[in-house]
Amino acid sequence: MAEGDTGAADYAFEWVESPADIAPYLNSLYILRSGGAVVEDMMPAYSGQLVVLLQGSGKMFFAGGGLAHARSAFFQCPLTQAHRFEIQPDTVMLGVSLNFRGWAALTGLSVDKFRDCALPVEEVLSKPLAERLLAISPRIGAGALSQREALEELASIVRDGISPIPDRHRQVIDRTLQWLSSSLKPEVATLYEALPYSERQVQRLVARFFGQPPVRLIRRYRAIRAATLLSLPELAPGLEAEIREAFYDQAHMIKEIRHFTGRTPRRLKPKEKSVVKETLGEPGYGSVDLFGGSQDEALGRD
Numbered sequence: 001m002a003e004g005d006t007g008a009a010d011y012a013f014e015w016v017e018s019p020a021d022i023a024p025y026l027n028s029l030y031i032l033r034s035g036g037a038v039v040e041d042m043m044p045a046y047s048g049q050l051v052v053l054l055q056g057s058g059k060m061f062f063a064g065g066g067l068a069h070a071r072s073a074f075f076q077c078p079l080t081q082a083h084r085f086e087i088q089p090d091t092v093m094l095g096v097s098l099n100f101r102g103w104a105a106l107t108g109l110s111v112d113k114f115r116d117c118a119l120p121v122e123e124v125l126s127k128p129l130a131e132r133l134l135a136i137s138p139r140i141g142a143g144a145l146s147q148r149e150a151l152e153e154l155a156s157i158v159r160d161g162i163s164p165i166p167d168r169h170r171q172v173i174d175r176t177l178q179w180l181s182s183s184l185k186p187e188v189a190t191l192y193e194a195l196p197y198s199e200r201q202v203q204r205l206v207a208r209f210f211g212q213p214p215v216r217l218i219r220r221y222r223a224i225r226a227a228t229l230l231s232l233p234e235l236a237p238g239l240e241a242e243i244r245e246a247f248y249d250q251a252h253m254i255k256e257i258r259h260f261t262g263r264t265p266r267r268l269k270p271k272e273k274s275v276v277k278e279t280l281g282e283p284g285y286g287s288v289d290l291f292g293g294s295q296d297e298a299l300g301r302d
Contacts (some may be wrong), residue, residue: 004199010037011087015153022159025102029151031229039087042262044227048103049076049110050121051096052136052154054147056091060084060118068118073133075119078111080211080220082262094136094151095160100173100209112210129161135278166285171195172205176214180221184246188214223260226253230243230265 018030060071061084247253
């Protein structure tokens with residue numbers, strides 16, 4: 001591999017902090033490199049991605065029966081449940097992990113209509129921006145860009161493509177994120193009280209920006225946060241009890257975590273190296289405070 005050889009590992013993520021001026025729209029930037037073996041794993045319910053394929057190939061098997069092959073440049077629309085994927089050996093991808101503000105500002109697409117699928121960049125962005133994205137891989141091949149320089153170009157394209165989000169839409173996104181971050185099982189009534197809209201309007205707007213209505217979002221982020229916390233090397237007994245009390249019973253917890261992350265609690269081992277662990281960690285999942293609410297204090301976080 002030209003840069004950042006993974007050595008004996010099946011794959012390696014290189015997480016790169018977002019430039020400060022566009023950080024409010026991104027979880028992070030990254031470079032994903034696979035090694036000498038096929039990577040087969042599950043992608044958790046995750047935010048939208050803008051991806052540039054430099055070499056190799058990959059594909060996503062959507063739960064509804066669809067199949068998407070990695071293109072030279074494509075959008076992975078936000079995922080509302082876990083889906084299986086494969087990455088072939090010696091594949092290199094550059095990526096921008098967009099949070100929900102970023103998806104709205106860059107694509108303008110409603111998540112309830114464009115979720116659990118992939119789209120070519122030509123169908124989403126202006127022609128000049130799409131052409132710049134499609135030129136990245138050939139420029140690397142010609143020696144005009146390094147992978148890190150290409151990541152800077154990718155960030156520049158995002159910067160140029162972002163449009164301001166109307167204040168009322170930003171309010172919906174930000175208050176919904178605050179609500180999701182407040183507890184493992186927040187009350188829907190609390191969100192209704194926080195927004196100056198009718199219950200029906202709140203449901204419609206939340207579905208537009210998050211892909212699902214509030215009740216479904218509670219399930220999704222409860223499972224994701226529980227999975228992340230249960231994968232930590234050490235977990236205080238009180239916090240573990242709080243996680244389990246957020247579900248009806250053990251069988252319910254296992255079913256929910258598997259649906260949204262592709263893993264069971266037993267398989268979320270602290271030392272596991274997997275795409276699931278990488279994407280559920282703080283570098284890859286910054287749009288919602290997965291350690292918010294009462295879990296912050298238990299984990300010794302500010």
